[in-house]
Amino acid sequence: MSEAVDVPKALTRKDFVSDQEVRWCPGCGDYAILAQMQKVLPDIGVPKENIVFVSGIGCSSRFPYYMNTYGVHSIHGRAPTIATGVKAANPDLSVWVITGDGDALSIGGNHFLHCLRRNVDLKIILFNNRIYGLTKGQYSPTSLSGHRTKSSPMGSIDYPLHPMSVAISAEATFVARTQDTNTKHLSEILQRAAAHKGTAFVEIYQNCVVFNPTAWDHTTDADVRDDNILFLQDGQPLIFGKDLDRGIRMNGFSPEVVNLSEVEESELLVHHEEMDNPNYAYMLSRMEDPAMPLPFGVLRSVSRPSYNDLLMDQVTTAAEQRGTGDLQSLFTSGDTWTVE
Amino acid sequence: MAESTAVPVDPSAGHEMDERKSVVILFSGDSGDGMQLTGDQFTNTSAVLGNDVSTFPDFPAEIRAPAGTIPGLSGFQVNFSSDELYTAGDSPQVLVAMNPAALKANLSELDPGGTIIVNTDAFTRNNLRKAGYEANPLDDPSSFSGYELLQVPLTTLTRNALEDIDSLSTQARDKCKNAFALGLVYWMFSRPLETTLRFYETKFAKMPDVVEANTRALKAGYNYGNTVEAFSGRVTVPSRAVVEPGVYRRITGNEAVVYGLVTAAKKANLPLFYGSYPITPASPILEGLAALKNFDVRTFQAEDEIAAMGSVIGAAFGGALSATASSGPGIALKSEAINLAIVMELPMVIVNVQRGGPSTGLPTKTEQADLLEVLFGRNGESPIPVVAPATPGECFAYTVEACRIAVRHMTPVFLLTDGYIANSSEPWKIPEVDQIEAIAAVHRQDPEGYQPYMRQEDTLARPWVVPGTPGMEHRIGGLGKQDVTGNVSYDPEDHEHIVKTRAEKVARIADFIPELHIDGPEEGDLLVLGWGGTYGAIREAVARSQAKGLKVARGHLRFLNPFPKNLGEVLGRYKKVLVPELNMGQLAFLLQAHFLVPVEKLNKVQGRPFQIREIMAKIDELVD
Numbered sequence: 001m002s003e004a005v006d007v008p009k010a011l012t013r014k015d016f017v018s019d020q021e022v023r024w025c026p027g028c029g030d031y032a033i034l035a036q037m038q039k040v041l042p043d044i045g046v047p048k049e050n051i052v053f054v055s056g057i058g059c060s061s062r063f064p065y066y067m068n069t070y071g072v073h074s075i076h077g078r079a080p081t082i083a084t085g086v087k088a089a090n091p092d093l094s095v096w097v098i099t100g101d102g103d104a105l106s107i108g109g110n111h112f113l114h115c116l117r118r119n120v121d122l123k124i125i126l127f128n129n130r131i132y133g134l135t136k137g138q139y140s141p142t143s144l145s146g147h148r149t150k151s152s153p154m155g156s157i158d159y160p161l162h163p164m165s166v167a168i169s170a171e172a173t174f175v176a177r178t179q180d181t182n183t184k185h186l187s188e189i190l191q192r193a194a195a196h197k198g199t200a201f202v203e204i205y206q207n208c209v210v211f212n213p214t215a216w217d218h219t220t221d222a223d224v225r226d227d228n229i230l231f232l233q234d235g236q237p238l239i240f241g242k243d244l245d246r247g248i249r250m251n252g253f254s255p256e257v258v259n260l261s262e263v264e265e266s267e268l269l270v271h272h273e274e275m276d277n278p279n280y281a282y283m284l285s286r287m288e289d290p291a292m293p294l295p296f297g298v299l300r301s302v303s304r305p306s307y308n309d310l311l312m313d314q315v316t317t318a319a320e321q322r323g324t325g326d327l328q329s330l331f332t333s334g335d336t337w338t339v340e
Numbered sequence: 341m342a343e344s345t346a347v348p349v350d351p352s353a354g355h356e357m358d359e360r361k362s363v364v365i366l367f368s369g370d371s372g373d374g375m376q377l378t379g380d381q382f383t384n385t386s387a388v389l390g391n392d393v394s395t396f397p398d399f400p401a402e403i404r405a406p407a408g409t410i411p412g413l414s415g416f417q418v419n420f421s422s423d424e425l426y427t428a429g430d431s432p433q434v435l436v437a438m439n440p441a442a443l444k445a446n447l448s449e450l451d452p453g454g455t456i457i458v459n460t461d462a463f464t465r466n467n468l469r470k471a472g473y474e475a476n477p478l479d480d481p482s483s484f485s486g487y488e489l490l491q492v493p494l495t496t497l498t499r500n501a502l503e504d505i506d507s508l509s510t511q512a513r514d515k516c517k518n519a520f521a522l523g524l525v526y527w528m529f530s531r532p533l534e535t536t537l538r539f540y541e542t543k544f545a546k547m548p549d550v551v552e553a554n555t556r557a558l559k560a561g562y563n564y565g566n567t568v569e570a571f572s573g574r575v576t577v578p579s580r581a582v583v584e585p586g587v588y589r590r591i592t593g594n595e596a597v598v599y600g601l602v603t604a605a606k607k608a609n610l611p612l613f614y615g616s617y618p619i620t621p622a623s624p625i626l627e628g629l630a631a632l633k634n635f636d637v638r639t640f641q642a643e644d645e646i647a648a649m650g651s652v653i654g655a656a657f658g659g660a661l662s663a664t665a666s667s668g669p670g671i672a673l674k675s676e677a678i679n680l681a682i683v684m685e686l687p688m689v690i691v692n693v694q695r696g697g698p699s700t701g702l703p704t705k706t707e708q709a710d711l712l713e714v715l716f717g718r719n720g721e722s723p724i725p726v727v728a729p730a731t732p733g734e735c736f737a738y739t740v741e742a743c744r745i746a747v748r749h750m751t752p753v754f755l756l757t758d759g760y761i762a763n764s765s766e767p768w769k770i771p772e773v774d775q776i777e778a779i780a781a782v783h784r785q786d787p788e789g790y791q792p793y794m795r796q797e798d799t800l801a802r803p804w805v806v807p808g809t810p811g812m813e814h815r816i817g818g819l820g821k822q823d824v825t826g827n828v829s830y831d832p833e834d835h836e837h838i839v840k841t842r843a844e845k846v847a848r849i850a851d852f853i854p855e856l857h858i859d860g861p862e863e864g865d866l867l868v869l870g871w872g873g874t875y876g877a878i879r880e881a882v883a884r885s886q887a888k889g890l891k892v893a894r895g896h897l898r899f900l901n902p903f904p905k906n907l908g909e910v911l912g913r914y915k916k917v918l919v920p921e922l923n924m925g926q927l928a929f930l931l932q933a934h935f936l937v938p939v940e941k942l943n944k945v946q947g948r949p950f951q952i953r954e955i956m957a958k959i960d961e962l963v964d
Contacts, residue, residue: 018815020827049810054654055817064815065828070807072657073817074650075680081647085654085662086807088638089613093658093807111650114643311638318633325635327603327773332587335535336770337388339583 011042018068024059029180029206030127034066036186041069044194046094053096054083056103059134060127060206063098077108080115083122084307091308094194097124101142102132105161109141116170119198121306125190126163126203127180131212149211164285164299167201168278174200175281175300180207181220185231185296192298198306218289228289232297237268240293248292255283257292273301358575362421364429365525368446369438370407371400371414374518378436379416381522385535386420387590387767390579394419394876396428396949397763401620401703408470410441422578426876428764430951434528436521438462438494440471455488457524459517461495492564494520501560507549516557523561530576533558584769591768593732593761593873594621597665597691598628600739602635605661607740608747608779613660615640615651620703621759622665622693645670649677649690656686659783659806661743665691667759668710669700675718678752680818682722682842685793685802687746687753687781689739690714694758694872696947705947706759708872709923711930714754715901721839723846725749726900728756730875733768735761738898740776747781749849750801756900758922760949761873787811792826793838799852800845850902856910860886860893865963867914871897871927874920874950881955890963900927908935916940916962920955 016038024030041051051069055061057076064071070093074082079097087095097115104112104126115122131149132138138151142163146155167175174196178189186204193200205216218228230240230248238248239260247268248255255269275281281300287293305313319325365382367375376397387393396417405412419429433454437443439462450456463476477483478491498517505513519540526533537555544550591599605612614637616626630639638660642648648664655662666674671692681688694710696702714726725745729738735757746753784790784803792814793802805812814826822829823838858867860882870878875896882894895910897903911917911931919928920942928939942958944950 020815047810049813050808052658052807053815064817067815069813070657071813071815071817072654072684073815073819074653075676075818078646078650078677081642081650082654082657084640084647085613085615085651085656086658087654088640088651089611089655089658089660089662090806090808110643111647114647311640315633315636315638319636322634325602325606325632325637327599327606327635328770330602330632330635331599331770331773332589334589335384335388336587336589337390338587339390339585 011048013038013042015048016041016068018066020065022066023062025210027209028059029129029208030060030063032180032183033125033127033186033204033206034063036183036190037067040187040190040194044094044191050092051094051096052083052086053098054079054086055098056100056108057134058100058103058132059208060098060100061103077103077106078111079103080108080111080120080122080124084115084118084120087121087308088311091121091312095122097122099124099126101126101128101130101140101163105141105163105166113166113170116167116172116199116201118307119171119173119304121198121308123193123196123200123202125193126201127206128163128203129206129208129212130160130215131208133208133211137211162285163203164201165282168282168285168300172201172300173198173302173304174298175285176201176298177203177205177294177296179205179216179219179296182296189298192301196301198304219294228293230287230293230295232271232284232295232299234271234273234298237265237270239265239268248287255287255292273298274303275300276302360575360577361423362419362425362429363434363529363575363577364417364419364432365434365436366415366417366432366446366449367436367521368413368415368442369518371403371405371412372407373414373438374515375414375416375438378518378522379418381536381539382525382531383418383420383765384539384590385526385531386418386577387588388535389531390583391420391422391577392425392580392767393421393590393765394425394428395765396760399704406470408439408441408467410445410471413441413445415446420577422580424580425766426880427949427952430953434525436525438518438521440467440473440477443477444471444473450487452486453488455490456484457490457492457521459494459521460491461493492524497560497564498557501556502553505549505553505556508553512550513553516553519554519557520561520564523558523563524565526558527562527565528574530574533562586769588767588769590765591733591736592624592763592765593729593735593757594624594693594763595628596732596735596768597625597739597755597757598632600736601629601663601689601743602632602637603736603773603776604740604743604779605637606635607776608661608743608781610659610661610781611636611638613638613640613652613655613662614664615642615648615655615662616664617642617645617648617666617670619645619667619670621695621762622667622670622691624762625665625691625693645673646677649674649681652688652690653677653681653684653686656681656688657684657806659804659808661747661781662688663691663743664688665693667693667695667703668697668713671710671713672717678724679718679720679722681752682724683818683821684816685750685842687750687804689742689746689753689755691739691755691757693762694756696945702947704759706873706949707922707945707947708758708874709926709945711756711871711900711923711926714756715930721843723843724752724754724901725846725849726754726756728872728898728900729761730872730896730898732761732764732766734898736768736771744779745849745852747779748801748852749799749845750804751846756872758873783809784812785809791824792816793821793824795824795841799848800841847902850905853899853902853904855906856895856897856904858893858895858910861891862893863913864891864893865914866890866892866916866918866959867911868892868894868918868920868955868959869897869927869931870895870920871900874922877950877952877955878920880952881959884952885956885959885963890959892959892963897927900930903934911935911937918942918958918962920950920958922950
């Protein structure tokens with residue numbers, strides 16, 4: 001009789017579109033990420049009102065305004081801290097952090113590390129375009145050495161960070177990479193991140209059409225991209241190339257590219273996401289063009305109790321062991337005296 | 341039972357008993373000598389006995405500052421009285437000096453005729469050198485004329501008393517010399533040993549030999565006092581005659597903040613989230629709350645001050661009662677996020693336990709120099725309410741009140757305490773929890789007509805809508821915004837409107853707080869106006885001046901933004917206004933700016949509280 005009430009209306013992409021006009025530059029990679037997020041969320045099994053997007057500052061950080069969910073557009077680099085508080089106050093929420101290479105790795109580096117280390121149950125989606133876009137084109141912590149920008153006219157003299165390597169070093173339990181233009185892969189990875197318990201870190205190669213438009217050409221141009229990207233699949237050997245004719249095997253302590261016409265497939269590395277030891281995932285995160293293909297997909301997905309579960313466990317255990325707190329007896333604990 | 345009371349049957353036999361209204365004792369020794377614990381025990385015992393007590397712990401910032409030196413000293417001053425007390429006393433009448441440095445640093449503070457107990461065993465050549473003595477001062481009795489000097493070989497006597505406790509090393513046994521000293525002081529002031537004996541049993545429950553050693557040392561010290569005829573007389577300080585009936589305990593300011601936060605959360609029927617980064621002198625609040633998880637307290641030790649503040653904002657957005665505490669340098673780091681909280685208009689309490697600044701400054705010493713920091717230390721127009729309790733016990737009620745203001749007016753609130761009231765203690769009448777008014781924390785459920793920045797007519801507070809509530813999904817942040825809708829807006833009129841609205845919202849809190857109460861003449865020559873932890877010294881100084889016949893009135897501000905509504909009018913009723921502050925004149929600056937009145941200043945920035953006589957001297961100067 002009350003079926004119509006009990007079964008919630010199936011959500012669609014439109015439910016997640018807010019009434020705000022989207023103000024990114026025409027052609028910005030952010031549009032594709034926004035569209036995929038709005039497509040994925042109806043299917044993750046979480047009521048819309050239980051979803052919170054938290055961002056910092058930067059072009060990507062406008063994202064929450066365009067999602068018809070709860071959202072906080074916070075301050076530069078601090079989104080993980082705010083998201084941690086939201087999740088601690090209400091562990092039932094699905095909390096997403098939207099950040100960029102400058103926001104997460106420069107001004108917010110400390111929070112990024114510690115959020116991962118604690119395994120707070122958040123999704124951190126990092127839009128990496130290797131440039132400061134909102135401030136109009138200064139080099140970022142992922143800009144390549146030598147990159148000429150407005151603030152590095154003779155070329156950047158900084159060495160770049162590798163976001164996934166940083167995440168793995170910081171004890172991340174879920175680390176993945178995808179790209180704005182590969183909508184199918186992007187969609188898959190967002191779903192995987194949504195399902196992970198603990199901090200899920202996703203690096204998205206995102207194109208800044210205005211200030212760094214060629215940054216990811218080697219991964220998007222149809223004639224070269226397949227030779228530069230290795231799509232990871234759990235349990236499968238590491239094989240890549242337009243004709244799937246090359247693979248990765250170990251040579252001493254280093255991975256090397258081999259030609260499958262010369263090497264047996266059994267000699268290749270086989271991908272395992274769930275390896276507890278992070279060394280293999282770290283090795284993958286350091287594979288770089290042009291010598292090596294860039295790994296896309298889930299590098300690491302291991303299970304470890306989240307900060308929120310552990311926190312609430314302590315709250316529950318304390319109440320079980322000592323009884324739900326009673327203020328009057330708390331105040332009178334210790335030495336007291338009575339004045340008649 | 342019999343064992344724990346096995347002190348001599350009539351300890352006063354054969355000794356003169358001298359009754360006094362109050363006594364100030366200073367325990368001073370190396371930071372490893374256990375002086376804080378010793379002072380704490382003496383205070384507890386005196387409080388349980390019915391004295392009023394007030395304490396001033398004073399310790400170095402270094403965990404193990406160089407032993408034997410003056411910078412390495414840790415002191416605990418306790419004032420106990422048969423009357424009401426407001427401060428830990430200007431100067432001690434009894435000095436317990438565990439080493440030469442303690443004697444050298446404190447002798448000049450001791451009242452004339454005062455008593456000195458020294459541990460002669462510590463007066464070695466090495467220690468004398470470290471304290472800066474060229475010769476042993478104990479060899480020259482003339483330097484102690486006017487004092488009563490008791491030379492006690494504390495270490496030797498303790499060793500002798502514990503000789504047969506083989507399970508403890510000599511070092512461990514020597515640690516009990518503070519218990520011996522405490523026992524001796526208990527004898528001098530006719531205190532019972534029970535409270536401390538019980539404390540040893542609880543604190544060292546897992547180490548029976550340590551309980552035994554401390555128990556024996558304490559009793560040995562007591563018996564030593566009774567046995568040797570070295571003392572001119574014993575002293576009693578009777579319990580207070582007139583005290584409000586009730587159950588009492590001792591409480592420090594930091595403990596009272598912990599209890600206040602837990603109580604406010606219970607009264608608001610919300611979980612308490614507390615995000616904090618360890619910092620002196622605020623860390624005990626984090627530690628205190630971490631031990632209370634059974635009250636649904638969720639503590640988060642953040643990676644830095646900024647993260648602590650961010651987490652508190654997130655938890656407030658998520659619907660918890662949220663708080664953080666820090667001290668000046670940490671508040672500086674939090675300032676950007678505090679502005680986000682102001683713009684998001686979310687309820688939370690930020691405690692600033694002030695210490696000596698600027699920069700790292702004097703971490704373990706007190707000061708009141710962050711008033712202007714919390715009011716103005718942020719970019720843009722950034723109004724925030726500021727509440728400042730006056731005593732350790734008051735920290736409880738004003739913490740609850742700060743939470744109430746935060747929730748009712750949807751705003752972050754500063755609670756300003758200081759190192760002095762945070763660490764000092766006083767008797768606290770335990771409140772009846774049922775009598776504390778509930779905090780009406782409402783998470784709006786009705787989506788009909790909802791706008792994120794729609795406002796309550798009287799308070800201008802916006803609704804508190806938390807994630808998980810269907811139909812009111814909204815996005816807010818730090819960008820300029822339009823009132824009511826909360827939409828991002830750079831429109832000039834929108835910006836000016838919301839800036840003025842935030843200011844008006846905080847100003848209207850004045851409608852909800854009590855007027856300033858004045859103690860003394862309604863008008864006259866002088867009003868002494870204070871705020872925060874200077875309360876005790878000001879109160880006592882004004883009371884003594886009034887007793888001398890001076891027409892002096894006194895007021896103490898607990899609300900510094902907004903001010904009580906009658907403040908301007910009160911200031912106008914006196915010929916002169918004196919503002920004593922442990923800073924260079926920050927409240928005075930505000931009063932002059934707000935009310936265009938001349939203000940006399942008394943300022944002290946020495947990392948120490950005011951002495952009563954310092955304020956009395958200023959009053960004399962102004963009234964004569």
